[in-house]
Amino acid sequence: MSVTDDPEEATLLERIQDDPGPAMRWLAGALLLFALEAGAVVNFVTGLFGPGMELPTLLSRELIPNNGFQTPAGVWKETFLGLSPAVAWGIRVALVYVYAIVCTWWLWRGYLVFREHYRYADWTPRDDMIDRLRGHRWGQFGAVIVFAFVIMAMFAPALGPTTVERTIQDPYSYTVDYYDENGELANVTVGQANLGARSQGTPDQNVGVMQYDEYGRFHPFGTLPSGKDMFTFMAAGARVSLFIGLLSIGLSGFIAASFALLTAYYKGLVDLAVVITGDSIMSLPRLLFVMLLSVVLADTWIAGIYSGGLLLALIFAATGWPILWRAVRGPAFQIAEQEWIDAAKSFGQKPRITMQKHMAPYILGYLLVYSSMSLGGIIIGVAGLSFLGLGVSAPTPEWGRAIDIGQSYVTTTSWHISFIPGILIVLVVTAFNALGDGIRDAIDPQSEGGEGEGSEAVAAGGGGA
Amino acid sequence: MSEQVRQESVGVQTGETLVDVNGLKTYYDDGGIIDSNPVKAVDGVDFEIKRGETLGLVGESGCGKTTLGRTLIQLEDATAGEVLFDGTDVTELSGTELKNWRRNSQMVFQDPESSLNDRMTVGEIIREPLDVHDWETPQERRERVRELLDVVGLQPEHYYRYPHQFSGGQRQRIGIARALALEPEFVVLDEPVSALDVSVQAQILNLLEDLQDEFGLTYLFIAHDLSVVRHICDRVAVMYLGNVMELGETEEMFANPKNPYTHSLLSAIPEPDPTADKERVTLRGTPPSPRDPPAGCPFTTRCPMKIRPEKYEDIDPDLWVAIEVFREVLRERARAEKSLTEIAKEKLGMETRFSDIDEIRTELFGDLDVPSRVREHVEVAANHVEQNDEHAAREYLADEFGSICDAEDPSMHVVSDTGRTSNCHRHLPDYQEPDEFTPYTER
Numbered sequence: 001m002s003v004t005d006d007p008e009e010a011t012l013l014e015r016i017q018d019d020p021g022p023a024m025r026w027l028a029g030a031l032l033l034f035a036l037e038a039g040a041v042v043n044f045v046t047g048l049f050g051p052g053m054e055l056p057t058l059l060s061r062e063l064i065p066n067n068g069f070q071t072p073a074g075v076w077k078e079t080f081l082g083l084s085p086a087v088a089w090g091i092r093v094a095l096v097y098v099y100a101i102v103c104t105w106w107l108w109r110g111y112l113v114f115r116e117h118y119r120y121a122d123w124t125p126r127d128d129m130i131d132r133l134r135g136h137r138w139g140q141f142g143a144v145i146v147f148a149f150v151i152m153a154m155f156a157p158a159l160g161p162t163t164v165e166r167t168i169q170d171p172y173s174y175t176v177d178y179y180d181e182n183g184e185l186a187n188v189t190v191g192q193a194n195l196g197a198r199s200q201g202t203p204d205q206n207v208g209v210m211q212y213d214e215y216g217r218f219h220p221f222g223t224l225p226s227g228k229d230m231f232t233f234m235a236a237g238a239r240v241s242l243f244i245g246l247l248s249i250g251l252s253g254f255i256a257a258s259f260a261l262l263t264a265y266y267k268g269l270v271d272l273a274v275v276i277t278g279d280s281i282m283s284l285p286r287l288l289f290v291m292l293l294s295v296v297l298a299d300t301w302i303a304g305i306y307s308g309g310l311l312l313a314l315i316f317a318a319t320g321w322p323i324l325w326r327a328v329r330g331p332a333f334q335i336a337e338q339e340w341i342d343a344a345k346s347f348g349q350k351p352r353i354t355m356q357k358h359m360a361p362y363i364l365g366y367l368l369v370y371s372s373m374s375l376g377g378i379i380i381g382v383a384g385l386s387f388l389g390l391g392v393s394a395p396t397p398e399w400g401r402a403i404d405i406g407q408s409y410v411t412t413t414s415w416h417i418s419f420i421p422g423i424l425i426v427l428v429v430t431a432f433n434a435l436g437d438g439i440r441d442a443i444d445p446q447s448e449g450g451e452g453e454g455s456e457a458v459a460a461g462g463g464g465a
Numbered sequence: 466m467s468e469q470v471r472q473e474s475v476g477v478q479t480g481e482t483l484v485d486v487n488g489l490k491t492y493y494d495d496g497g498i499i500d501s502n503p504v505k506a507v508d509g510v511d512f513e514i515k516r517g518e519t520l521g522l523v524g525e526s527g528c529g530k531t532t533l534g535r536t537l538i539q540l541e542d543a544t545a546g547e548v549l550f551d552g553t554d555v556t557e558l559s560g561t562e563l564k565n566w567r568r569n570s571q572m573v574f575q576d577p578e579s580s581l582n583d584r585m586t587v588g589e590i591i592r593e594p595l596d597v598h599d600w601e602t603p604q605e606r607r608e609r610v611r612e613l614l615d616v617v618g619l620q621p622e623h624y625y626r627y628p629h630q631f632s633g634g635q636r637q638r639i640g641i642a643r644a645l646a647l648e649p650e651f652v653v654l655d656e657p658v659s660a661l662d663v664s665v666q667a668q669i670l671n672l673l674e675d676l677q678d679e680f681g682l683t684y685l686f687i688a689h690d691l692s693v694v695r696h697i698c699d700r701v702a703v704m705y706l707g708n709v710m711e712l713g714e715t716e717e718m719f720a721n722p723k724n725p726y727t728h729s730l731l732s733a734i735p736e737p738d739p740t741a742d743k744e745r746v747t748l749r750g751t752p753p754s755p756r757d758p759p760a761g762c763p764f765t766t767r768c769p770m771k772i773r774p775e776k777y778e779d780i781d782p783d784l785w786v787a788i789e790v791f792r793e794v795l796r797e798r799a800r801a802e803k804s805l806t807e808i809a810k811e812k813l814g815m816e817t818r819f820s821d822i823d824e825i826r827t828e829l830f831g832d833l834d835v836p837s838r839v840r841e842h843v844e845v846a847a848n849h850v851e852q853n854d855e856h857a858a859r860e861y862l863a864d865e866f867g868s869i870c871d872a873e874d875p876s877m878h879v880v881s882d883t884g885r886t887s888n889c890h891r892h893l894p895d896y897q898e899p900d901e902f903t904p905y906t907e908r
């Protein structure tokens with residue numbers, strides 16, 4: 001920490017040049033971690049502009065295949081190390097999560113390295129927040145589930161026992177090998193195989209949780225009534241939900257924050273206009289309005305993007321910002337009363353920068369809290385729309401549609417079709433709320449109870465002689 | 466009248482005028498739908514501040530002193546009047562001109578807890594004004610910040626600390642460093658020590674005085690603590706309800722206040738020497754609402770030396786005070802909001818809390834010997850009130866017991882050879898001077 005006493009402030013880059021050791025070590029680790037998955041990133045990026053480029057990747061299904069066939073002797077062919085598909089799949093899932101955890105831990109280490117070696121300040125208010133979050137069990141529970149969910153969405157193509165392309169979108173262009181009753185290696189299209197793997201609620205027509213179908217394919221979450229693998233469906237659906245949720249919450253958060261800052265800074269008529277707009281939107285029955293909009297806009301070009309996902313995100317953002325704005329308006333007004341805002345005005349700081357620098361950091365926390373809490377609502381909303389047959393159009397996977405499809409099988413042996421997505425939605429939504437709670441307590445310790453506030457008031461009273 | 470003041474005050478102080486305030490008014494219209502009267506926070510003040518001096522601005526809370534300070538550095542928009550800074554009317558400035566002018570005048574805020582952004586390091590806070598005005602190169606700015614930290618008595622290493630890590634006094638030093646960053650000529654100090662522990666107050670005051678000597682600063686020192694003002698200010702302006710009541714050299718004013726309001730205010734300070742024989746005037750009531758100030762002298766509703774109409778010169782002071790209080794009660798009641806039920810009850814001729822006029826009369830006049838020439842008027846007024854016509858009652862009383870104090874806004878009179886001015890009708894030749902007059906409450 002001798003850097004602190006250096007009278008010259010250097011940029012972060014210069015500070016790193018001064019003492020490159022820790023940074024370089026960290027960077028080497030980060031590059032290594034990245035290299036393991038570089039193929040997936042390249043594939044994803046090039047995939048945006050055309051057919052994705054294939055590069056060898058550690059966590060790919062090619063490296064650890066779980067699809068194969070069992071010889072009559074009971075030996076698995078074409079699977080990873082000849083293991084059974086269940087084990088091979090399990091290894092891949094485990095590796096994905098280990099990789100994700102290591103990456104996260106490495107990022108955290110990176111922060112610690114910065115804090116220890118390169119940051120000038122010994123202490124910042126953020127350190128306290130992180131410390132408080134460290135002791136918050138409920139928030140951590142939320143963080144863990146959210147983490148699992150996000151990883152599921154991010155690594156969806158590698159996690160599923162098969163791919164969306166093979167089993168859902170184009171099942172008749174791919175084939176599977178298997179040994180038929182006569183003990184001969186046969187070949188059938190995935191589409192046909194699916195027909196034989198349907199879950200229809202009867203004991204002889206059901207592929208339940210952690211079961212194989214008659215073509216030697218392993219289904220961790222069972223199959224859909226159409227015989228498609230449900231885990232693949234769920235993982236891809238997580239991606240869709242997360243995309244819609246994050247995009248719409250990002251947009252509405254941005255709108256909410258901008259309005260809150262503007263109205264708190266300028267007050268008066270600007271505030272009145274936003275209050276009226278926001279309250280009118282809030283007074284509409286939201287889900288009905290969302291349904292109306294998604295039906296009305298269903299035939300426009302925008303509904304074609306991402307199977308209607310973009311449209312849904314925009315609709316949820318347009319109807320959801322007033323809720324977030326309500327949540328941050330109060331804090332924004334409080335901050336606008338602080339004397340440091342006057343101080344900034346008094347030396348001629350530009351309004352935009354004043355809002356950014358002196359107000360925004362204080363409402364960001366609240367925004368995060370309420371965003372993570374309403375993210376759950378959006379996931380439920382999107383699922384609800386799919387449940388009603390609106391929203392994300394088939395065949396793009398969506399959890400709500402699985403619940404809908406499985407409805408009539410709830411009391412049968414195929415109960416898993418509705419049950420698993422239902423439970424996952426509850427879990428994810430609860431987790432986002434828990435995370436929000438955790439963040440709130442971290443940024444604002446007083447909100448936990450009256451005690452903190454009281455003692456502060458006493459201190460303030462004592463100080464004001 | 467300001468002409469008169471300006472001529473007289475030449476020679477009071479040797480520096481030239483830096484800030485010249487003429488007829489300044491700052492009204493707030495806070496957009497109330499029902500009550501459309503603006504708050505007249507500053508209601509026509511004239512004064513000037515000499516280069517290098519410290520002008521104190523004192524008054525009870527809510528008298529408009531902070532608003533006046535904020536208007537001088539253009540944190541509030543003036544409603545009328547001008548603020549000449551080195552001859553330029555800064556209320557007219559906007560855009561780049563305003564921004565450039567802002568370098569010249571800065572403010573130190575009252576509450577060090579609220580005046581520093583907790584999410585920025587001390588260095589960033591002090592540096593921000595320099596960044597805004599593109600002062601020299603970034604490296605020179607950093608050096609300047611370290612220099613400023615040293616100047617206000619902090620350590621250069623504090624650059625990367627956060628405000629949380631400092632005590633109230635230290636935080637105020639940071640605020641002072643920020644105010645000085647752009648080398649202003651004029652600094653408004655808005656109760657800079659009132660939020661601090663008494664033990665720290667003296668240190669900050671000394672620092673401010675040292676800085677003034679070192680950089681030739683001109684201060685407007687806003688305060689409600691009169692002992693602090695006496696300690697640090699060259700001249701003092703006493704404010705009441707948006708008006709300057711008295712303005713003059715500190716020592717002289719403290720020793721011999723001329724204006725009735727200053728007199729009351731100063732007599733409220735606890736005397737350091739308890740044996741000193743000094744009469745104490747306790748002010749009754751509260752100041753009127755700045756939305757609806759009295760028509761004549763702003764102090765008229767509470768003044769213990771108010772001029773009486775000639776025909777009542779001889780009545781007992783206690784009775785006179787009772788009449789004054791009676792008038793003020795009616796005034797307050799007119800201001801108090803009537804709830805809908807009360808209005809309904811009134812219309813139905815039922816008893817309301819506004820109809821207890823008899824009780825008030827007994828309370829005020831019960832123990833006194835009220836001559837009939839006074840009693841008859843009080844009764845007429847009370848009758849009006851019983852008829853729910855409070856307005857008529859007030860008019861009637863004003864006609865009968867009112868004087869020049871209720872009718873005319875007094876003007877500034879020069880009251881000493883150092884050019885002290887006081888805003889009171891008693892300085893007119895027809896009346897007894899306030900310092901020769903014994904307040905009614907003390908007789």
Ligand code: SF4
Nearest residue numbers: 762765768870889890
């Ligand atoms: S003008 Fe009248 S009311 Fe005002 S201060 Fe002088 S004596 Fe008092």
